[in-house]
Amino acid sequence: MRFWLRWKPTCPARPSSKFIPNGPVVTVIRTALRVEGIVQGVGFRPFVYSLATGLGLGGLVGNDVDGVFAEVEGPPAAVGEFLRRLAAEAPPLASIERITTRAMAPAGAASFEIVPSGPDGRRRTLVAADTATCADCLRELADPADRRFRYPFINCTNCGPRFTIVRDVPYDRPFTTMSGFAMCGLCAAEYRDPGDRRYHAQPVCCPACGPRLTLLDAAGQPCPATPAAISLTAGPLDPAGQRDRAGPLEAAAGLLRDGRIVAVKGLGGYHLAADAADQDAVAALRARKHREDKPFAVLAAGLDAARALCEVSDAAAALLTSRARPIVLLPRLPGAAVAAAAAPGNRDLGVMLPYTPLHHLLIEAVGRPIVLTSGNVSDEPIAYRDADALDRLAGIADAFLTHDRAIHIRTDDSVTRVFRGRPLPVRRSRGYVPEPVAVPVGFPRPLLACGAELKNTFCLARDRHAFVSHHIGDLENAETLRSFTEGIEHFRRLFDVDPRVVAYDLHPEYLSTKYALDTGDVDLIGVQHHHAHIAACLADNGWDGGRVIGVAFDGTGYGTDGTIWGGEFLVADYAGFERAGHLAPVPMPGGQAAIRQPWRMAAAYLDAAGLDADRLDIARRNSARWPAVVSMARKGVSAPLTSSAGRLFDAVAALLGVRDTINYEGQAAIELEQLASPAEQAAYPASLEPGGPFRVRAADLVCAVAGDLAAGVPRDVIAARFHNGVAGVVEAASLRLRESHALTTVALSGGVFQNMLLLNQVVTRLETRGFGVLTHSRVPCNDGGISLGQAVVAAASDRPGSGAQPADS
Ligand SMILES: [Zn+2]
Numbered sequence: 001m002r003f004w005l006r007w008k009p010t011c012p013a014r015p016s017s018k019f020i021p022n023g024p025v026v027t028v029i030r031t032a033l034r035v036e037g038i039v040q041g042v043g044f045r046p047f048v049y050s051l052a053t054g055l056g057l058g059g060l061v062g063n064d065v066d067g068v069f070a071e072v073e074g075p076p077a078a079v080g081e082f083l084r085r086l087a088a089e090a091p092p093l094a095s096i097e098r099i100t101t102r103a104m105a106p107a108g109a110a111s112f113e114i115v116p117s118g119p120d121g122r123r124r125t126l127v128a129a130d131t132a133t134c135a136d137c138l139r140e141l142a143d144p145a146d147r148r149f150r151y152p153f154i155n156c157t158n159c160g161p162r163f164t165i166v167r168d169v170p171y172d173r174p175f176t177t178m179s180g181f182a183m184c185g186l187c188a189a190e191y192r193d194p195g196d197r198r199y200h201a202q203p204v205c206c207p208a209c210g211p212r213l214t215l216l217d218a219a220g221q222p223c224p225a226t227p228a229a230i231s232l233t234a235g236p237l238d239p240a241g242q243r244d245r246a247g248p249l250e251a252a253a254g255l256l257r258d259g260r261i262v263a264v265k266g267l268g269g270y271h272l273a274a275d276a277a278d279q280d281a282v283a284a285l286r287a288r289k290h291r292e293d294k295p296f297a298v299l300a301a302g303l304d305a306a307r308a309l310c311e312v313s314d315a316a317a318a319l320l321t322s323r324a325r326p327i328v329l330l331p332r333l334p335g336a337a338v339a340a341a342a343a344p345g346n347r348d349l350g351v352m353l354p355y356t357p358l359h360h361l362l363i364e365a366v367g368r369p370i371v372l373t374s375g376n377v378s379d380e381p382i383a384y385r386d387a388d389a390l391d392r393l394a395g396i397a398d399a400f401l402t403h404d405r406a407i408h409i410r411t412d413d414s415v416t417r418v419f420r421g422r423p424l425p426v427r428r429s430r431g432y433v434p435e436p437v438a439v440p441v442g443f444p445r446p447l448l449a450c451g452a453e454l455k456n457t458f459c460l461a462r463d464r465h466a467f468v469s470h471h472i473g474d475l476e477n478a479e480t481l482r483s484f485t486e487g488i489e490h491f492r493r494l495f496d497v498d499p500r501v502v503a504y505d506l507h508p509e510y511l512s513t514k515y516a517l518d519t520g521d522v523d524l525i526g527v528q529h530h531h532a533h534i535a536a537c538l539a540d541n542g543w544d545g546g547r548v549i550g551v552a553f554d555g556t557g558y559g560t561d562g563t564i565w566g567g568e569f570l571v572a573d574y575a576g577f578e579r580a581g582h583l584a585p586v587p588m589p590g591g592q593a594a595i596r597q598p599w600r601m602a603a604a605y606l607d608a609a610g611l612d613a614d615r616l617d618i619a620r621r622n623s624a625r626w627p628a629v630v631s632m633a634r635k636g637v638s639a640p641l642t643s644s645a646g647r648l649f650d651a652v653a654a655l656l657g658v659r660d661t662i663n664y665e666g667q668a669a670i671e672l673e674q675l676a677s678p679a680e681q682a683a684y685p686a687s688l689e690p691g692g693p694f695r696v697r698a699a700d701l702v703c704a705v706a707g708d709l710a711a712g713v714p715r716d717v718i719a720a721r722f723h724n725g726v727a728g729v730v731e732a733a734s735l736r737l738r739e740s741h742a743l744t745t746v747a748l749s750g751g752v753f754q755n756m757l758l759l760n761q762v763v764t765r766l767e768t769r770g771f772g773v774l775t776h777s778r779v780p781c782n783d784g785g786i787s788l789g790q791a792v793v794a795a796a797s798d799r800p801g802s803g804a805q806p807a808d809s
Pocket residue numbers: 133134135136137138155156157158159160
């Protein structure tokens with residue numbers, strides 16, 4: 001409390017005059033200030049210190065539970081200059097949310113000091129995300145004269161691990177997985193020196209005192225570094241044994257060049273690496289992981305290497321080199337030196353650049369791009385604990401490049417696209433989490449939103465901050481469920497949120513819903529899935545206007561009428577929604593089986609359209625089960641009704657022979673998009689039946705597809721006309737709602753809008769019609785964004801006197 005008391009007003013502020021012998025009388029003022037945001041563990045105090053001392057100001061700076069506090073004293077012009085540069089020149093990892101100032105009486109301070117941190121109270125400060133190695137560290141990494149030359153764990157205040165090593169707050173070394181490494185004298189001196197780049201950098205270390213690399217064989221036994229490997233290492237041999245330590249790295253690189261698969265311990269988990277150009281190695285990795293088709297990401301050494309593989313726009317280059325270093329999905333160049341098995345049937349390739357010193361050293365030693373995919377089997381969560389990784393990845397990896405710095409929390413790589421020069425997140429995780437998503441309206445009470453079932457994230461929120469979690473994954477096995485429950489506990493501690501309100505999806509079978517309903521003594525608020533999608537899009541855009549037209553297109557979501565929704569036109573704000581229109585429902589023959597086997601949706605749609613499918617290839621291909629599936633659809637036995645847009649895309653993909661069954665979620669729709677010819681402008685029509693809610697006859701689109709198919713129109717043209725037709729439906733529905741509700745803004749959300757061809761068509765058509773269009777750029781439009789949507793909806797109905805009902809009934 002000592003420093004809090006210091007903060008309280010002392011006496012009415014008035015400038016004082018200071019007498020300097022033989023000099024003019026100078027007016028002196030003292031200003032107290034408070035800086036809130038991500039300002040701890042990012043070098044903020046040394047920045048304030050050097051800024052103040054450089055301007056000849058006296059005073060102090062320190063950390064407390066609310067952020068950074070400071071007092072500066074000196075001539076008014078210098079204090080003004082200090083305040084101006086404080087925001088303008090803040091350290092790279094700082095994120096200032098608010099600076100408040102207050103005049104104080106001058107205290108005659110001649111020097112400037114960094115005062116000790118205040119006592120721990122409420123933990124209101126924010127933990128930074130893991131950050132890619134900075135330019136200064138890279139320079140040292142490459143400098144033979146530097147004591148951290150080629151040291152794979154080099155970091156500083158401006159870069160390195162954060163979220164993945166934090167066990168508890170305050171963010172201090174004893175509460176990180178670096179606690180077991182005692183700093184050597186040189187590191188400790190840097191850590192204590194306010195003028196040093198490593199002042200209070202919690203993960204600071206060097207070859208003498210920090211983590212070490214090890215190479216283990218497939219059985220988990222240490223591999224002796226080969227003499228050949230050691231001889232590859234440049235640089236002086238020194239007592240710290242830098243050269244020895246480079247051994248495992250060079251040996252691992254040699255294995256990769258030889259076509260072997262190496263598990264590499266990263267920031268948030270283990271990756272599996274293979275030479276990206278080596279078809280045999282990549283195919284072996286695919287077979288051993290039991291991952292049939294889902295694309296692998298590729299690590300390229302730098303922008304030039306990425307440009308040799310893909311088309312890299314300026315916006316994409318900015319994302320690739322950003323400190324979050326996500327995987328960016330980019331158009332692959334014809335003839336790019338990447339094995340076909342890396343991303344089969346896909347025109348795009350996920351590329352990322354190195355974000356740890358280990359990556360930089362490894363990719364340099366291999367000398368060409370490598371596949372770097374999550375260390376898991378099939379759809380299991382990524383392995384992050386050493387013993388577990390050795391166990392689960394045995395049989396996949398030929399060797400393990402590992403180290404002794406523990407990963408506290410599993411965090412997958414983030415994945416993003418670029419849409420019209422802005423990021424379009426697919427998965428928001430490592431590099432972004434746990435930085436909060438600021439929302440335009442605050443949370444009246446602390447809140448937990450449990451998210452959806454697939455691509456789960458949860459969200460803890462208080463004040464103006466929504467802490468959307470890292471990617472948890474599909475809540476369908478014990479391991480993911482444990483990540484979910486442990487993750488919630490971790491975030492509660494980290495951000496001091498004790499939820500009084502818990503928001504959940506209406507689907508009674510979601511494990512996240514069951515978890516919510518099991519929490520005692522809180523107010524529970526159910527949020528309809530597509531309302532959550534639209535609210536997430538509004539919050540993503542900082543929307544604080546009124547109602548909008550919300551177009552929520554996704555795979556499945558539980559509707560308020562107990563049917564499966566997913567092609568929804570809502571009139572919505574945060575507090576509530578009206579289902580204004582939707583795709584006309586069709587049966588899903590076999591329920592879940594229809595999701596895995598898109599041909600079943602084609603059968604249901606063809607039947608709904610009243611078409612005789614006998615002459616179509618799809619009926620011949622699936623002739624054994626076709627009549628039974630059609631009859632299931634007609635009788636409504638094991639055939640729940642759905643208005644899902646995702647299932648419509650599945651039906652058309654199957655009809656065009658893209659695929660009858662899928663190996664990963666959304667595969668048929670993704671491949672249908674890949675098939676479509678971007679040059680084709682014609683669109684199939686679909687009628688909107690009157691009524692409230694109005695119904696879109698999506699079967700019209702399927703009819704048109706079947707007709708063109710029979711007429712021999714090329715499949716790429718048909719696929720494009722279908723996409724354009726769906727965009728036309730969104731346009732027509734939006735025009736109708738503008739007419740009836742006088743609304744001019746459309747929010748687009750739901751996993752179907754990861755389809756760039758569709759999104760581009762829809763946005764173009766709506767903008768041409770004069771609509772304002774909101775799309776995602778901070779959280780995914782897929783179910784990874786649901787928790788944020790639930791949080792803002794629940795907050796809106798939690799506001800005193802809101803009287804709002806989150807779901808219509
Ligand atoms: Zn650095």
